[in-house]
Amino acid sequence: MAHTTISQPKESSEKSTVGKTIFLIVGLVLLLGLFAVMAVNLQRVESVDLQGNTAPEFTLPLFDQFEQEDIALADLRGQVVVVNFWASWCVECYKEAELLEQAWQDYKDRGVMFVGVDHLDTDTEGLAYMEKYGITYPSGPDIGDKISQDYGITGVPETFFIDKGGNIVHVQIGPIGRAELYALLDKMVAQTSQES
Amino acid sequence: MRILLSIVVILFGLFIVITGPALAQGPEPNYDRINDIAENLNCPTCTGINLADCRTLTCEQWRDKISELVDEGYTNQEVLDYFSTQYGTQVLQEPPRSGFTLILWVLPIIALVAGGAWLIYTMRGWSRPEPAPATAEPVSTGVASSSPDSLPADDYLSQVEHDLGLE
Numbered sequence: 001m002a003h004t005t006i007s008q009p010k011e012s013s014e015k016s017t018v019g020k021t022i023f024l025i026v027g028l029v030l031l032l033g034l035f036a037v038m039a040v041n042l043q044r045v046e047s048v049d050l051q052g053n054t055a056p057e058f059t060l061p062l063f064d065q066f067e068q069e070d071i072a073l074a075d076l077r078g079q080v081v082v083v084n085f086w087a088s089w090c091v092e093c094y095k096e097a098e099l100l101e102q103a104w105q106d107y108k109d110r111g112v113m114f115v116g117v118d119h120l121d122t123d124t125e126g127l128a129y130m131e132k133y134g135i136t137y138p139s140g141p142d143i144g145d146k147i148s149q150d151y152g153i154t155g156v157p158e159t160f161f162i163d164k165g166g167n168i169v170h171v172q173i174g175p176i177g178r179a180e181l182y183a184l185l186d187k188m189v190a191q192t193s194q195e196s
Numbered sequence: 197m198r199i200l201l202s203i204v205v206i207l208f209g210l211f212i213v214i215t216g217p218a219l220a221q222g223p224e225p226n227y228d229r230i231n232d233i234a235e236n237l238n239c240p241t242c243t244g245i246n247l248a249d250c251r252t253l254t255c256e257q258w259r260d261k262i263s264e265l266v267d268e269g270y271t272n273q274e275v276l277d278y279f280s281t282q283y284g285t286q287v288l289q290e291p292p293r294s295g296f297t298l299i300l301w302v303l304p305i306i307a308l309v310a311g312g313a314w315l316i317y318t319m320r321g322w323s324r325p326e327p328a329p330a331t332a333e334p335v336s337t338g339v340a341s342s343s344p345d346s347l348p349a350d351d352y353l354s355q356v357e358h359d360l361g362l363e
Contacts, residue, residue: 019317026310033303040296089241089254120240120254120283122261145284 045152047160051171055083055162056150060117062140063127071115071138073166080112080188081162085148087121088129090156096175097133100159103181104137110189111164117142119156163188225263233262233275236289246289 050056059072073081084100086093104114116139118126123141130139142148151160159172161184170184234248234255241254248259258279265275279287291297 023310023314026306030303030307030310033299033306036296036299037303087254089252089257122257124261125257141282143282145286149284 044149047152047154047158047171047173050152050160050168053168054166055081055160055168056147058147058150060115060138060140060147061143062138063118063123063130065127065130066138066140068138070140073115073162076113076115077166078111078164080107080164080185082112082114082185083117083151083160083162084114085117085119085142085151085153085156085158086129087119087156088125089121092175093129093157094133096157097129097135099176099178099181101133101135101137103185106182107185107189108137112185112189113137115139117147119148119153120145161185161188163191226266229266229272230259230262233266233272234259236272236276237279238287238289240283240287 055073057073059070061070062068073083082100082103084096086097100114100116104112108114114137116130116135116137118139118141121129121141126139126141129135151158154173157172157175159176160168161170161172163169169188172180231248235246237247237258239245239247239250239252239255240258241252242250247255247262262275265278270278276288280292285292285297291300293301
């Protein structure tokens with residue numbers, strides 16, 4: 001008479017290994033996905049971090065009232081450029097609207113270009129705003145919110161002062177005062193004159 | 197006859213004066229449809245509020261824009277496409293199921309499936325009895341075994357079988 005000892009089935013341990021491998025792969029995929037989302041978030045810039053850096057390039061389509069169809073930052077190299085982000089629904093923007101127009105009138109013949117970027121606004125309301133405050137410098141809608149994102153604006157109004165070399169020398173969050181605006185422009189124009 | 201004609205002219209004039217402004221306003225906007233569309237859009241200046249529930253000036257302007265596009269014959273999807281083109285995909289309540297934002301749709305599903313599978317796998321492990329080293333039923337060979345694991349009774353049984361002439 002004999003009796004046989006039955007060993008554990010090999011199949012069961014193989015199944016367990018396959019299961020663990022699948023979980024490991026799924027876990028890795030989830031981790032990679034999360035890292036990708038985090039990487040995209042880290043890439044987002046804040047406007048103040050751009051100070052001292054090269055201004056991101058953009059081409060802004062202009063409202064119909066302007067002769068030009070669009071305006072590209074690259075074409076303005078060699079001039080001081082003031083890029084103002086605004087919106088018709090922004091109460092703080094009202095405070096500086098007329099001042100910006102006045103400054104444009106005062107500096108347009110001194111190598112300064114003003115550009116208005118209408119942020120998350122409807123064309124109808126944007127045009128009404130421009131008419132109300134008599135804005136005549138090139139302005140247009142930020143299609144797809146792309147320029148606003150590239151400049152990392154945290155709200156409106158925000159104004160970027162770009163020197164003739166294309167570098168951002170000052171980022172103004174919130175409305176700017178007359179004294180500060182004119183002092184800044186005088187300084188930048190003087191630098192422009194010295195360099196040229 | 198002249199009096200009758202005068203009355204008709206006066207009545208017609210009154211009709212124009214009364215109904216004129218109402219006719220000039222055009223048809224009443226379809227607020228239900230505007231709200232249906234607005235529910236799929238985010239307020240651009242607040243966090244976590246859809247366009248239908250928001251009462252800011254921006255949202256009011258955007259709802260007017262929806263109304264304008266609906267009047268122009270846009271379908272609901274076309275209105276949403278217009279807004280996402282004009283203001284970026286972040287204005288949509290649901291991120292697009294293409295490109296990078298596809299990850300936002302796929303990751304939770306993978307996590308849910310993987311979590312469910314892991315739970316089932318673990319629970320099956322709990323319900324499975326502890327594996328014990330099992331022995332097979334003793335097999336009678338008819339021959340006395342001399343193996344060390346033989347039971348003591350085996351020798352006796354073999355002797356009985358031998359004595360009875362069964363072997």
